[in-house]
Amino acid sequence: MALLKLKDRAMEAYAVARNAANFSLLDSDLHGVFGENWESLNFSEAGELLGRGGLTGEEVLIVCVETADEINLDPVDAYVRAAKRLDMNVVLIARDISPTALHHLLKLGADDFAPYPLPPNALSNIFDGLRSKQMRRTEAPARKKHRNGLILPVYGAAGGVGGSTFAVNLAWEMAVHTRKKDLKVALIDLDFQFGSVATLLDLPRRDAVFELLTDPDTLDGETLSQSMTSFKSNLAVLSSPPEIMPLDIVDAKFMQKLLELLRQKYDFVVIDLPKALTDWTADVLNVAETYFTLLELDMRSAQNVMRYLRVLRAEDLPGEKIQYILNRAPGFTDLSGKTRIGRFSDSLGIEVNILLPEGGKAVTASGDQGVPLADSSPKNALRKEIKKIATTLVDMALEARAAVN
Numbered sequence: 001m002a003l004l005k006l007k008d009r010a011m012e013a014y015a016v017a018r019n020a021a022n023f024s025l026l027d028s029d030l031h032g033v034f035g036e037n038w039e040s041l042n043f044s045e046a047g048e049l050l051g052r053g054g055l056t057g058e059e060v061l062i063v064c065v066e067t068a069d070e071i072n073l074d075p076v077d078a079y080v081r082a083a084k085r086l087d088m089n090v091v092l093i094a095r096d097i098s099p100t101a102l103h104h105l106l107k108l109g110a111d112d113f114a115p116y117p118l119p120p121n122a123l124s125n126i127f128d129g130l131r132s133k134q135m136r137r138t139e140a141p142a143r144k145k146h147r148n149g150l151i152l153p154v155y156g157a158a159g160g161v162g163g164s165t166f167a168v169n170l171a172w173e174m175a176v177h178t179r180k181k182d183l184k185v186a187l188i189d190l191d192f193q194f195g196s197v198a199t200l201l202d203l204p205r206r207d208a209v210f211e212l213l214t215d216p217d218t219l220d221g222e223t224l225s226q227s228m229t230s231f232k233s234n235l236a237v238l239s240s241p242p243e244i245m246p247l248d249i250v251d252a253k254f255m256q257k258l259l260e261l262l263r264q265k266y267d268f269v270v271i272d273l274p275k276a277l278t279d280w281t282a283d284v285l286n287v288a289e290t291y292f293t294l295l296e297l298d299m300r301s302a303q304n305v306m307r308y309l310r311v312l313r314a315e316d317l318p319g320e321k322i323q324y325i326l327n328r329a330p331g332f333t334d335l336s337g338k339t340r341i342g343r344f345s346d347s348l349g350i351e352v353n354i355l356l357p358e359g360g361k362a363v364t365a366s367g368d369q370g371v372p373l374a375d376s377s378p379k380n381a382l383r384k385e386i387k388k389i390a391t392t393l394v395d396m397a398l399e400a401r402a403a404v405n
């Protein structure tokens, strides 16, 4: 069961250039230092990578600038700033640019620069220098930990299929499972209109969330922390605002920034999504590790999934990240159930790997009390299944991390 799709080879460096052909001699220099573990990006690819938070902060950003870039240094500016925010090393490769432009970029925080074409050994000397600087830094008092968390959105294909119930209980089971480990879990309600996370966990809807959404430019680590509460001080929660707000009150840029901040602060970020598609749906899908989609064995779910997949295909979005969950699935005593599930998934051309059982009245009662199933009815069949998924996810993520380090 592919719950988590693991990342492939670890990139150590990215070389960004408006036109890589003008810096073609750089290839062999980079190969000498990084072997296969570097990649060349044009401006829009670099913007996309930084935007979707595809970097851990361990990589080096090599920014190539030439005369033509001086007319508009803004994109270069933006990459240097974004990379420094992640605490990355930034090296400029300058081809015939003015001392003024070079000075400007170094002031923004670039760590070093070299002229193009490169003098022999220039690049490896620069990296030796940066590495020893880095070592001195890591010996210094520990900096704030950058967690590089996994984004786990939950989408309900139709109203009432159990999206919020799954998101809340999944997040809580993950928080319980990681209690004694140095791992942090967050639950984020992105349904600014009818989000029910606050109700399901009996948490206040905070004015700070309203302020954050109405004044999106103020979003930073500080304002985000102020907007969040916690459930039993173990699970960080961003609930929906006290007043109903339009879903497009924030744009894709806000969402990218929010997700990046969350990834930095938490190891696991479970997101309860609204049913409606928004300007920022694609951004959530793009940074997601796995995108849980709940459905039921009925025509309503089937038709919605079909229409949904059509949108993903038209927009060229990564549909392969979707992990389908069949809620209120027929149990093993239901002999025709298996056949029906098979027919259902075949007709949609999807794979359903996770089945959740009917949990009875206890499930709604638990939500009404404002507590997770773990607290109200720990032996409930639905609870047991969600707990299994939560522990599998945490354990697989830890294994994947151990393999990378």
Ligand SMILES: Nc1ncnc2c1ncn2[C@@H]1O[C@H](COP(=O)(O)OP(=O)(O)O)[C@@H](O)[C@H]1O
Pocket: 156, 158, 159, 160, 161, 162, 163, 164, 165, 166, 196, 327, 328, 356, 357, 358, 359, 360, 361, 363, 364, 365, 367, 382
């Ligand atoms: N597996 C289940 N067994 C019993 N009740 C469930 C189950 N899944 C969801 N429910 C109930 O169905 C209702 C709708 O669930 P909810 O999570 O709010 O759906 P959504 O967020 O997708 O609209 C709630 O009352 C919830 O308690």
Ligand SMILES: [Mg+2]
Pocket: 156, 163, 164, 165, 196
């Ligand atoms: Mg819901």
